[in-house]
Amino acid sequence: MLNALSPEIRQYFVITGNYWAFTLTDGALRMLVVLYFHQLGYNPLEIALLFLFYEFFGVVTNLVGGWLGARIGLNRTMHIGLGLQVIALSMLLVPSALLTVPWVMAAQALSGIAKDLNKMSAKSSIKLLVPEDNQSGLYKWVALLTGSKNALKGMGFFIGGALLTLLGFKTAILVMAIGLAIVWLLSLVLLKKEMGKAKNKPKFTQIFSKDPAINYLSAARMFLFGSRDVWFVVALPVFLATQLSWDHWQVGGFLALWIIGYGIVQTVAPKLTGKNSGITPDGKSALIWAAILCVIPAIIAICIQSGFYPNTGLLLGLVIFGGIFALNSSLHSYLIVSYAKADGVSMDVGFYYMANAMGRLIGTVLSGYLFQQSGIEACLWVSSLFIAITALISLRLPQNKSLKSEVH
Template identity: 55%
Template sequence: MTIEANKSANLRNYILVTASYWGFTITDGALRMLVLLYFNTIGYSPLQIAFLFLFYEVFGIITNFLGGWIGSQFGLKLTLYGGIGLQIFSLVMLSFLNPNWGQGIAIAYIMVAQAFSGIAKDLTKMSTKSAIRLVVPQEAESTLFKWVAILTGSKNALKGIGFFIGSLLLAGFGFTNALLIMGACLFLILLTGVMLPQGMGKIKAKVKFKQLFSKSPEINILSAARFFLFGARDVWFVVGLPLFLYSTLHWQFFQVGGFLACWVIGYGIIQLLAPVILKAMGQGQSPQAKTILFWTSVLAFVPGAIALGLQLQLPPNLVIIIGLTIFGLVFAFNSAVHSYLVLAFTADDDVALNVGFYYMANSGGRLAGTVLSGLVFQSFGLIGCLWVSTAFVLAASLITIKLPDPNPQKAIAWQASDGD
């Protein structure tokens, strides 16, 4: 295959994978909003709602741990479209939920369905993020940062649109019909899988089980920081904030969904513009270790400031809108740099394994944040959630102090020595 033909094939594969991920992301955001708002309206407590997402996050951890191995052995096509198929199954399963079942049975049923959705989400995310490393040369770090920013930013913008679509579908079609509509749309995306090459991301060597745990110090540091970073977001975002807006501030469905949609869309736009922002700040074409340390340290002040504003009884609508806008802007840049660095520290043959391990930590943070969101909100309200968020961001900042600057040659050398 000529160089031009290879570039064309890589671009086609990137477009196919990204478009599939976009479609999945919209339904994933919509499903979260459907579950959250619907079960709040029928009387579920904040802690009960948090438990509805428990298996979603638990199985996300397991999927990221094993999904990288599956992708490296059988190819990313299997993991990507297998994830889309599981999401369809989850949506259909939830559509059979019977309101007349006892609450205990209903919660267990929903948790199982959400487990399939959690597996689906992390299979597709791991597959898509890994695919970028395979279509960008190891030494092209500036290009890699741009491509990661485009994918990550567009994904989060579409997830925000999904929040809004979910609230609209719930208001316009009801819970069951909304699920079936989303399942039908995903089935059309599933049919595009025939165009993706079978062996993409597959490596010839067999991976030993111990290699799933054996990571470079850079990947371990990033993974630990990622755990606390996303726990800091989800401890207020998953349950506390939507229920605060709906129950305390008395916003309507479309207002809650619309605000969260705008927040995530704006978050995605900042991720998309991260390379431009970095260049404008005079910090070079690609992030360094000091970049993530600076922005994580800045983020630590934001949730505490929001909590203080609410404690001082400043206008809550104003505090929430302004405060969370600032949090979203800073968090988005943090997330974009994180997504770049994990690939910058990874050689091509290790991409699925390292990305899977890294996003396992991401899912662990989301799990901790989800459970704490319901528990802390029920006991201490949104202010309590924000103080826990502050503690988590501080932990992430301290962890990144020891992170070195990315060095593609070092990643290659580490891979060679690890295999001996």
Template identity: 60%
Template sequence: MALTPALRQYAIITGNYWAFTLTDGALRMLVVLHFHALGFSPLALAMLFVLYELLGVVTNLLGGWLGARLGLNHTMNLGLGLQIVALGLLLAPTHWLTLPWVMVAQAISGVAKDLNKMSAKSAIKLLVPSHAQGKLFRWVARLTGSKNALKGVGFFLGGALLSGFGFAGAVLGLLLFLLLVWVASLLSLSRGLGKATRKPKFRELFSKSAPINYLSGARLFLFGARDVWFVIALPVYLASTFGWSHWGVGSFLACWVIGYGVVQSLSPRLFSRPPERQHAIGWALALAAIPALLALGLMPAPGALATGALGGTSAQLLMVVAGLGIFGAVFAINSALHSYLIVRYANRDGVSLDVGFYYMANAAGRLMGTVLSGWLFQSAGFTACLWVSAALVVLAAVCSLGLPAEELPARELPDKN
């Protein structure tokens, strides 16, 4: 059966997003594990990603504006091209790979990732009729969930490539793969996709919509709550406290992200109608309880957790693995709710402006979480990261109180297709 133009573009956008995410996840794991092995401290590892996240804040604002003026095909292809540049910088001689050099490479990768993500999420709004909110929820959930599952595969791939081919060989393989995808995208992606009917002014970068502002605040705290313990603290904690190998850490985090993506893709099945404000509040409060309970459970052995010394118990390890799994499932549902709501609230003409502003807050949350992850783990231990995570999710629930409370009209109930 021939694909409709909308489905064909959705498939191309999804394929681009998948390919990019695979390389981005692999690169993240390569950098964390390789430079940890070289003796970088947890805080120094966090610093490698500061420009990555900081420029993501700027990129989402400017990228949304550029997407509305030039078209989302241009911003998506620009993201793929910049990721190739970032991978090329990491192929420099070993003695060049200093902290500033890697920070710059990661910064370019961060710009690339946010251009790609903003373009993909914005484009879906334009491919689904405005009355089909159920289909919109499913398409957003499938795109985001499959992307996160592939990010997990990327973590696994990064650990495997580092073990099998070394850092330079792994980076070269990722670069060649993405180069082929980029060429295919330049030839196949629809021209003018997402280009606004009017040219938005530069001063329109910041959202004037109250629902988008509240949702963006919730997103900031939600992703800060995840990254405060997941980005730096968890992989270093598993390696230093339990003696896990690079392969073991990469495989475990890969499985977690894959499971997270699967849950996110299936999350529409948990709702009889597209989600609203009360769902965002309730699921956030449920999420906040998980890191708090995990922190309480780990308190009997604070010395090992604070120092990061080898010697964590099997009970602690089981608790961390189980807690992380539950956190991932509930976090995936929260993330799917937010991803749908931003596309729903965004203005159809110039959609990338609103989506870009929202993902600016997402990047700011990752930046906050990344810095806190390295600093808190180094200064106060793993349980401190968990307590801060719980507090940040509570703040996300508070922000969600400002979302619109109106119910969807009957014509926007989920359809069966």
């Protein structure tokens, strides 16, 4: 059956399969670490610091990884990412006495490098598999890859919470390491060689983008993802476990359903943002959806502070936030792939995801600090502020009001 498909579609399936497998372990690992170390008595800020190197090295990896992908090929950067994640998981199999904060931070640093190499490689590859004049098709394939990845990351959150309850920390990590190692070996055989190599070897000094559209979009992306992680990474799971007295599997299950729903919305984002009417999204689309998203965290914070159905307001509000955030994220993911140059595409995409990782880093640290100091309401107010900044930056993105996609 696979032989009947075009080479481009077969490569898309291999890339997506790699991305899916990696994402399952990434989501499960995050939930395992948060819940396991909360169970050991770590406070929210200490848990946030466990992910500090994960996010910091994500910033570095995206900046350097795009340059590396343009020089050695995206297949190799994807394989390096998968291999590093297997090593990162294996590092957590040491005896409990050696599972210190510095050691876990080092493992998370390696996992952060692995994740962003994998993501940058997957997103950049799509640009090379879709014809340049098929912007409508490009939006569809990017949305499908991004949405399916996030749905599976949500499943990973659930798996992480369930495995911690059923198998314990070490056995859960071992199962994931073995599974991902098998995927890595298959990828070495199936993924096309030389994909994504630039015709002219880019210099390291070219890692910073000179395209104003990419720079503005990257800045908007940084604040957008900071707005999510400022409550999502530490504050929300700890709040659900402490304030609502939820068990591990309940916390993991709720966050899993949230991200799965988020991923589903991303996959249908082209239909919801104008593709069916033949309009290709532009900077104005990003501005409108950011403005809509901005009010949601503020409303949730008001519900909690006023005591007006605070728990219901939080859970329902976060569901609404997730749906609208997914549309914003999907639009950004399409715009960066559209803006990027085909030759050395990973350079532009890597720079953009560097900003994405910087936003996650800022959000992660603030999530632990603000929650510990002022509660989840402070996290939500900062989230709303960050989205407002995203909307302001989006005013500078290119607007092509009359642009129609030629391929539907």
